[in-house]
Amino acid sequence: MNRTGSGAGSRQHDDDRWLNQAVALATANVAEGGGPFGAVIVRDGVVIGTGQNRVTRDNDPTAHAEVVAIRAACNALDDFSLAGATLYASCEPCPLCLAACLWSRLERVVYAADRDDARRAGFDDSRFYDLLATDRAAWPMPVVANRIATTSDPIDAWLARPTKVEY
Numbered sequence: 001m002n003r004t005g006s007g008a009g010s011r012q013h014d015d016d017r018w019l020n021q022a023v024a025l026a027t028a029n030v031a032e033g034g035g036p037f038g039a040v041i042v043r044d045g046v047v048i049g050t051g052q053n054r055v056t057r058d059n060d061p062t063a064h065a066e067v068v069a070i071r072a073a074c075n076a077l078d079d080f081s082l083a084g085a086t087l088y089a090s091c092e093p094c095p096l097c098l099a100a101c102l103w104s105r106l107e108r109v110v111y112a113a114d115r116d117d118a119r120r121a122g123f124d125d126s127r128f129y130d131l132l133a134t135d136r137a138a139w140p141m142p143v144v145a146n147r148i149a150t151t152s153d154p155i156d157a158w159l160a161r162p163t164k165v166e167y
């Protein structure tokens with residue numbers, strides 16, 4: 001993508017600026033009793049959503065900073081796609097958040113701390129990454145396929161529907 005005045009040096013400068021904001025959100029969240037994670041989503045040089053980890057405050061294990069920021073940005077845009085946007089995270093997105101970034105069609109993801117830093121703080125990111133790379137048969141949480149009689153009904157209904165919002 002070619003934007004006026006956005007050479008490599010400029011992009012690096014912008015990345016540092018937005019990462020600083022994500023990190024500041026993360027640090028502030030700790031002071032407010034939340035987890036040490038923050039995220040900022042930027043498109044065309046404008047912040048369209050921010051997030052802080054809200055897992056313990058909302059009793060929501062999926063309320064990671066990146067997911068909260070994606071929800072905020074999609075709400076603000078009234079759109080389920082964040083194509084063309086960049087997500088800046090204070091820490092490397094966990095597998096949940098990485099999948100959420102893919103689903104939201106983000107253009108780029110930039111992070112500061114990594115999964116080893118998260119592990120140092122007692123978070124499972126690194127363990128989950130390792131688990132995803134191993135055979136599911138060895139998982140402590142069984143994931144079981146069981147094809148029942150109506151298994152294909154939803155997909156068949158979707159395929160047969162003439163008008164649908166594809167994503």
Ligand SMILES: [Zn+2]
Nearest residue numbers: 064094096097
């Ligand atoms: Zn996450």
